[in-house]
Amino acid sequence: MSANWKTKPLGSVATLQRGFDLPARLRKSGTVPIVTSSGIEDSHYEARVKGPGVVTGRYGTIGQVFFVRDDFWPLNTTLYVRDFHKNNPLFISYLLRTIDFHTHSGKSGVPGVNRNDLHEIVVVLPPTKAEQEAIAEALSDADALIESLEQLLTKKRQLKQGAMQELLTGKTRLPGFEVKPGYKQTEVGQIPEDWEPVPMKTLGTFSKGQGICKGEATSGDIPCVRYGEIYTHHNDIIRTFNSRISAEVAKTSKRLKKGDLLFAGSGETKEEIGKSVAFVGDEEAYAGGDIVILSPSKGNSKFFGYLFNSPIISSQKASKGQGDAVVHISATALSSIKFPLPPTKAEQEAIAAILSDMDTEIAALEAKLAKTRQLKQGMMQELLTGRIRLINEKRADED
Secondary structure (H helix, E strand, O other): OOOOOEEEEHHHOOEEEEOEOOOHHHOOOOOEEEEEOOEEEEEEOOOOEOOOEEEEEOOOOOOOEEEEOOOEEEEOOEEEEEEOOOOOHHHHHHHHOOOOHHHHEOOOOOOOEOHHHHHOOEEEEOOOHHHHHHHHHHHHHHHHHHHHHHHHHHHHHHHHHHHHHHHOOOOOOOOOOOOOOOEEEEOOEEEEOOOEEEEHHHOEEEEEOOOOOHHHOOOOOEEEEOHHHHHHOOEEEOOOOOEEEOHHHHOOOEEOOOOOEEEEOEEOOOOOOOOEEEOOOOOOOEEOOOEEEEEEOOOOHHHHHHHOOOHHHHHHHHHHOEOOOOEEOOHHHHHOOEEEEOOOHHHHHHHHHHHHHHHHHHHHHHHHHHHHHHHHHHHHHHHOOOOOOOOOHHHHHHO
16 A cells, blocks of 8 residues: 555445335336446436445345446445545445455345445545546546447457358358359258258267266366366367366377367256367367267368357257256267258358358457456556555645
8 A cells, every 4th residue: 555545444435325225116217227236227217316326235246336427226235325525436436346345244144235344444545536536537448448348349249140140051152152043941941052951960970978077177288178168168169178188087088080079968958958069170189978079071160160059950959958957968869950051161161261260359359358357457456555656646645
């Protein structure tokens, strides 16, 4: 902490007050935001608190802090700042985000956080309101950049989903690949005249992954895929590995071949069962148990990696899933699933290349967003403790 910063109890910096009850039956159409412990979730015709304001959860979702610019209605599941004691509201919103509210939950013997407990927390403040405003502005700029990156990332993901829907069904053809014009109705929907609906079993041979329990997943440096990681770590194409096994464990596991298609043989719901990824690398890698492997003898595996997670295939996998608490799908069930196949490998490769380029762009944005969030977190740690000053210390002390 900077030497000339002040320590004060939170209650003398920002006095918290319980929000107000407003049952759904009493709400009327309007533009005033209703703020819950999870954020703005509804609107009303009148406000109870003048903006700008700061709200956090009292019950339900605890730990999130919301800055509200306009007049609002905080629900009774929240605490709002009733008195800022002449401090900058936006600065206070960032200051409150440094508090671990969960450590104060239930301290008074009841669930949730108690404002009187929170008021006793000691916080540090810069010597002037001008410095509060400078800190708040810097952090707000960082938030604005994060929000713009999130919006751009959402847009890019939506564009990719749209491209998959168009390209993987043949609704949109890439230039130079149309052999026979027109479309036909098939059991997999409407597809181009020169595409054919074919079952997976015509692509190649099925096999099973084996071994690799949780304790073995970090036993060495040889890459492997466990079935749960198909849901949590991989999307369409295997690009990085989350687990690595020893040579000893590899002896009892299933080695992958370049081009293999991996399906999760178990899952929690029928809607997600059989999620697939394509292994297109040259490295030595292995597949664990509960993974169904299709080794194609023809076609482009990247294309199949994208296609086999598309809605027309996922709906068929869901219909063939067995079980309730845990859902399973077998190689036999997968082998009968039909999909629309472009007539040439060149067209498959061209489609996969476009989708892969979109994935590369999305991955770059995700990395930039993660780095920006990390930088903002670092800014909060430095700026809200005075380790970095945005205003000349001598001038700040004299203001």
